[in-house]
Amino acid sequence: MADIDVDLFVIGGGSGGVRAARIAAGYGANVMVAEEYRMGGTCVIRGCVPKKLMVYASHVRRELDDAAGFGWTIPEATFDWATLIANKDKEIARLEAAYTFNVEKSGARIVKTRAVFEDANTLRLGTGERVNAKHVLIATGGTPNHGDPFPGIEHVISSNEVFHLRELPKRIVIQGGGYIALEFACIFAGLGSDVTVIYRGDNILRGFDEDVRRHVRKEMEKSGITVLTGCIVTKIDKHGETFTTHLSSGASIASDQVMFAVGRHPNVKGLGLEKAGVAINPVNGGIAVDGFSQTNVPHIYAVGDITHRINLTPVAIREGHAFADSVFGKRPTRVDHDDIPTAVFTQPEVGTVGLTEAQALARYTHVDIYKTDFRSLKATVSGSESRIMMKLVVDASTDRVLGCHIVGPEAGELIQIVGIAVKMKATKADFDATMAVHPTGAEELVTMRAPTARHVRQAAE
Numbered sequence: 001m002a003d004i005d006v007d008l009f010v011i012g013g014g015s016g017g018v019r020a021a022r023i024a025a026g027y028g029a030n031v032m033v034a035e036e037y038r039m040g041g042t043c044v045i046r047g048c049v050p051k052k053l054m055v056y057a058s059h060v061r062r063e064l065d066d067a068a069g070f071g072w073t074i075p076e077a078t079f080d081w082a083t084l085i086a087n088k089d090k091e092i093a094r095l096e097a098a099y100t101f102n103v104e105k106s107g108a109r110i111v112k113t114r115a116v117f118e119d120a121n122t123l124r125l126g127t128g129e130r131v132n133a134k135h136v137l138i139a140t141g142g143t144p145n146h147g148d149p150f151p152g153i154e155h156v157i158s159s160n161e162v163f164h165l166r167e168l169p170k171r172i173v174i175q176g177g178g179y180i181a182l183e184f185a186c187i188f189a190g191l192g193s194d195v196t197v198i199y200r201g202d203n204i205l206r207g208f209d210e211d212v213r214r215h216v217r218k219e220m221e222k223s224g225i226t227v228l229t230g231c232i233v234t235k236i237d238k239h240g241e242t243f244t245t246h247l248s249s250g251a252s253i254a255s256d257q258v259m260f261a262v263g264r265h266p267n268v269k270g271l272g273l274e275k276a277g278v279a280i281n282p283v284n285g286g287i288a289v290d291g292f293s294q295t296n297v298p299h300i301y302a303v304g305d306i307t308h309r310i311n312l313t314p315v316a317i318r319e320g321h322a323f324a325d326s327v328f329g330k331r332p333t334r335v336d337h338d339d340i341p342t343a344v345f346t347q348p349e350v351g352t353v354g355l356t357e358a359q360a361l362a363r364y365t366h367v368d369i370y371k372t373d374f375r376s377l378k379a380t381v382s383g384s385e386s387r388i389m390m391k392l393v394v395d396a397s398t399d400r401v402l403g404c405h406i407v408g409p410e411a412g413e414l415i416q417i418v419g420i421a422v423k424m425k426a427t428k429a430d431f432d433a434t435m436a437v438h439p440t441g442a443e444e445l446v447t448m449r450a451p452t453a454r455h456v457r458q459a460a461e
């Protein structure tokens, strides 16, 4: 006999789990949430939120650099890493408390312990108690993965440790060419570190539009970041407090820290999934689910990074909400995973929604491209060499805007708004009919008159 009975047992107190617990409790379900670490999960505790605070900190350098052209004389600025970390930690603790408060306010109960399946309906808690659950939601997220072992891999830090370094590294080597590697490369460069990015392919941000990839790399290099492509880290030697990183190209680099951001694994291990009979998706290693986030065991669901579909916080939240609506609100709800806007908080930022040029060419026969690359008005006086890139990918047969890609200041903010238009299936004519806001950078989105490229392909027989 189990000690406790619940309608819903949620494993993981991150974005997806918390949303599902609160909504299900709101529908009257008896809900228990198990979290072994801190409420809030990756995004709040060691992901999006602390990262964005560090992005703000590192932006200050650009503002200071831009100031002179506008007449400001600012004595040499100094930066204190310990103050940033302490203030960031304070905000994260506040958010963690807010997450806990809101879950408890909804009527759900939090247990601060690890929970594992004993069978498909029974969870065993770290306290030894057993819980009998009518439904289970697995929302245990993901964890950094360092790839294949090599000599010295134990010296590598991940995005888990980077938020707690005792001091700002003077020199840092970062392996990876995706979101986390590039965001931290720009954070550290802005804070004054000497940064080298190591990427195995021919250019960073694989999967993004080619113009975005080229533009971001160029801008990062302009800001002093070294980007080495076509190589990987093969060995790391430690000498006291410093490291020598050896590359497959034969080169070696001295640094004070070596960070890897080469992807994240779904946290499937040690949950007792085999005892519950829950199947893993053989393609991506996450828990296999259908469009309603239901696993092969009908009363067990999974949302967020554990499913390794689209690993973004707002997606996990939508999936958690849709699960609760479907199962406890009697409103079957599928999450629409199309046209999800996303930002990479590099400096300058990337904002992107919809199809890349290459994806559009593969799916549509007539594709028009509108692209612009310019210096902002601000840069003309500040003297900054930074350039903005904006691009619209249009289905020339229907005039529908299939994709929008921006590299420039506040691209994350801009793409949230453009995302609405793209989701509403706006046409290029709709963009053109919208009056410009002058003088802004964003006005270029509604003033690009002539295509910069037109692609026509015969439809497949």
Ligand code: NDP
Pocket: 146, 147, 148, 175, 176, 177, 178, 179, 180, 181, 183, 199, 200, 201, 205, 206, 232, 261, 262, 263, 264, 310, 311, 312, 342, 343, 344, 345
């Ligand atoms: P990504 O998948 O974005 O990038 C991983 C990078 O590591 C790629 O460049 C990949 O290369 C490279 N890589 C993979 N395996 C190896 C290896 N064995 N050796 C060398 N390089 C390797 O993962 P991240 O860790 O950066 O981030 C994880 C996810 O978290 C993101 O995909 C995103 O979904 C989410 N995230 C979102 C953020 C946001 O919304 N702003 C911010 C941070 C994370 P290749 O391209 O060749 O495969």
